[in-house]
Amino acid sequence: MSLVSRIKAATAYSIGELYHQQIPAEFILVNSTKPEFEGDYTVVLFAFVKQLKLSPDALGAALGNHLVANFPNLFSGYNLVKGFLNLTVREGYWMRFLTRNYTAEAFGKANPTGSKVMVEYSSPNTNKPLHLGHLRNNFLGRSIAEILKATGNEVVKTCIVNDRGIHICKSMIAWQLFAHGATPETTHTKGDHFVGDYYVKYNDEYKRQVAELKAAGMLEEEAAQSAPIMKAAQQMLLDWEEGKPEVIDLWKRMNEWVYAGFKKTYDKIGTDFDKIYYESNTYLLGKDLVEKGLKEKVFYQKEDGSVWIDLTGDGLDEKLVRRKDGTSVYITQDIGLAEQKQKEFNAGQSIYVVGDEQNYHFKVLKLICQKLRLPSADGIYHLSYGMVELPTGKMKSREGTVVDADDLIQEMVEIARQKTEELGKVNDFTEAERIDLYETLGLGALKFFLLRVDPKKKMIFNPEESIDFHGFTGPFIQYTHARIKSILRKMGIEGNAAEIASGVEFKEALLPLEKSLIVTLEQFPATLQDAGLEHDPSKVAIYIFNLAKTFSSFYNEHSIANAETEEKKTLRLMLAILTATVIKTGMKVLGINVPERM
Numbered sequence: 001m002s003l004v005s006r007i008k009a010a011t012a013y014s015i016g017e018l019y020h021q022q023i024p025a026e027f028i029l030v031n032s033t034k035p036e037f038e039g040d041y042t043v044v045l046f047a048f049v050k051q052l053k054l055s056p057d058a059l060g061a062a063l064g065n066h067l068v069a070n071f072p073n074l075f076s077g078y079n080l081v082k083g084f085l086n087l088t089v090r091e092g093y094w095m096r097f098l099t100r101n102y103t104a105e106a107f108g109k110a111n112p113t114g115s116k117v118m119v120e121y122s123s124p125n126t127n128k129p130l131h132l133g134h135l136r137n138n139f140l141g142r143s144i145a146e147i148l149k150a151t152g153n154e155v156v157k158t159c160i161v162n163d164r165g166i167h168i169c170k171s172m173i174a175w176q177l178f179a180h181g182a183t184p185e186t187t188h189t190k191g192d193h194f195v196g197d198y199y200v201k202y203n204d205e206y207k208r209q210v211a212e213l214k215a216a217g218m219l220e221e222e223a224a225q226s227a228p229i230m231k232a233a234q235q236m237l238l239d240w241e242e243g244k245p246e247v248i249d250l251w252k253r254m255n256e257w258v259y260a261g262f263k264k265t266y267d268k269i270g271t272d273f274d275k276i277y278y279e280s281n282t283y284l285l286g287k288d289l290v291e292k293g294l295k296e297k298v299f300y301q302k303e304d305g306s307v308w309i310d311l312t313g314d315g316l317d318e319k320l321v322r323r324k325d326g327t328s329v330y331i332t333q334d335i336g337l338a339e340q341k342q343k344e345f346n347a348g349q350s351i352y353v354v355g356d357e358q359n360y361h362f363k364v365l366k367l368i369c370q371k372l373r374l375p376s377a378d379g380i381y382h383l384s385y386g387m388v389e390l391p392t393g394k395m396k397s398r399e400g401t402v403v404d405a406d407d408l409i410q411e412m413v414e415i416a417r418q419k420t421e422e423l424g425k426v427n428d429f430t431e432a433e434r435i436d437l438y439e440t441l442g443l444g445a446l447k448f449f450l451l452r453v454d455p456k457k458k459m460i461f462n463p464e465e466s467i468d469f470h471g472f473t474g475p476f477i478q479y480t481h482a483r484i485k486s487i488l489r490k491m492g493i494e495g496n497a498a499e500i501a502s503g504v505e506f507k508e509a510l511l512p513l514e515k516s517l518i519v520t521l522e523q524f525p526a527t528l529q530d531a532g533l534e535h536d537p538s539k540v541a542i543y544i545f546n547l548a549k550t551f552s553s554f555y556n557e558h559s560i561a562n563a564e565t566e567e568k569k570t571l572r573l574m575l576a577i578l579t580a581t582v583i584k585t586g587m588k589v590l591g592i593n594v595p596e597r598m
Contacts (some may be wrong), residue, residue, distance in 0.1 A: 011030075014502075130405040195261075441475050547579065
């Protein structure tokens with residue numbers, strides 16, 4: 001149990017003992033005490049004064065005295081400031097915490113809860129390579145999966161690949177028209193880039209044809225529909241749906257090129273899945289649920305034969321679930337897939353990592369599933385995130401103006417190389433060690449920059465800013481870890497850390513920066529729990545940065561190797577060891593490696 005949880009429980013107990021009122025511990029607000037006041041944690045009293053019919057000062061004094069008297073191993077004192085009860089935690093608590101945990105490799109991780117969670121992320125299209133927006137999606141999805149694992153959940157990572165539809169046919173038509181038999185192998189091009197290039201070629205040719213038709217006197221709307229290349233793509237989609245062999249063969253061949261390219265990118269960024277679904281296999285799902293909904297009067301049929309649901313009573317609008325020609329729409333497929341995934345994995349929660357332009361879609365999906373009484377319905381959660389833009393503005397795939405993921409990764413590695421070599425600290429590294437370090441730093445900078453922001457917020461990505469060794473960045477944290485490991489190596493601690501506190505009796509008072517570091521370390525398990533509950537990896541990123549910053553302040557002020565006494569040396573070594581462990585664990589759940597030296 002975290003210290004904050006202990007304080008809440010103790011406060012609830014004391015209120016019960018003093019006033020015979022049962023207040024749930026989770027209703028009690030506990031914050032870190034502001035630096036300008038004495039104390040470690042503050043209980044906010046205002047929520048209870050009306051219920052208990054007491055003034056804040058009277059309640060605070062009675063509560064403070066009761067807590068100190070009944071929990072002497074936890075509290076050493078208190079003070080009151082205008083309705084806030086500031087509690088001072090006994091120093092012995094901090095030392096017991098540190099002694100118990102400083103060698104625990106699994107510190108921060110929770111025991112299994114028995115809960116199962118499914119996280120769906122990435123969701124690429126097979127007509128283009130992954131880009132910067134996909135990277136934010138992948139990093140968010142995998143990090144929230146790892147955070148949920150760390151907090152005791154069984155996690156299933158899934159992906160739905162959008163491998164059918166008109167956008168795929170556009171790349172296929174362009175390849176037939178312009179490739180002259182070229183392949184990724186013959187052109188030495190990564191498969192997803194190769195296919196994506198033809199999606200751009202399609203768009204260029206389409207715009208040319210539309211302009212030509214308009215020049216011949218056709219109105220713009222008619223020209224857009226009449227362009228020969230558009231008609232060819234639409235015909236190819238019909239041929240695919242009818243299973244025309246040569247179309248299916250080309251579709252499979254081009255998708256295989258893309259999948260090979262995706263795999264290289266996924267391997268590079270550390271993305272993996274337990275199960276991959278393909279839209280070509282799922283797009284017919286949900287048809288039986290439409291019939292069920294009609295029978296149960298969840299849906300209704302219009303005169304033209306189309307099927308709808310009326311969600312106006314829920315603050316939304318009417319939604320089509322089956323066209324008049326009997327074909328399903330995206331929401332129908334998603335309902336069917338939600339049912340299939342539930343049958344397959346029986347997860348208590350199903351998290352969809354999808355951009356905020358789909359907020360409405362997922363509100364509708366959850367509502368429909370609830371009205372159909374599907375077992376999966378209440379567990380549907382949309383992890384909505386804002387788009388990533390560049391300083392130059394938005395990106396557009398069809399115009400070839402996206403920031404390609406592979407190019408960006410390579411650029412980040414190159415920036416890491418330049419920045420590191422400027423510092424001149426890798427002269428004794430082998431070439432292989434340098435390459436590994438640059439990749440670790442470059443990817444770490446990219447992931448941290450995209451994860452340090454609340455997912456709901458739109459963000460602008462700046463490669464140079466992301467790799468600053470002194471700012472709110474991944475490399476700063478990575479450097480702090482490497483610095484600690486260097487200290488431990490020089491002092492000969494690695495391998496026998498468990499022995500350093502043996503027989504030591506801690507009697508000296510904690511100095512302010514020593515205590516600040518212990519207090520921060522103790523908060524790690526609660527931070528992981530909070531990040532999992534809020535589905536927000538930025539909470540971990542911010543915490544780990546603050547921990548690294550706190551350690552840097554501590555180490556700049558206090559020597560470890562030349563500490564004033566042996567007791568202080570031991571204490572500071574324990575702090576360094578646990579700090580390195582927490583940094584490594586915290587960065588790992590974000591998908592970021594930390595170097596042993598740099």
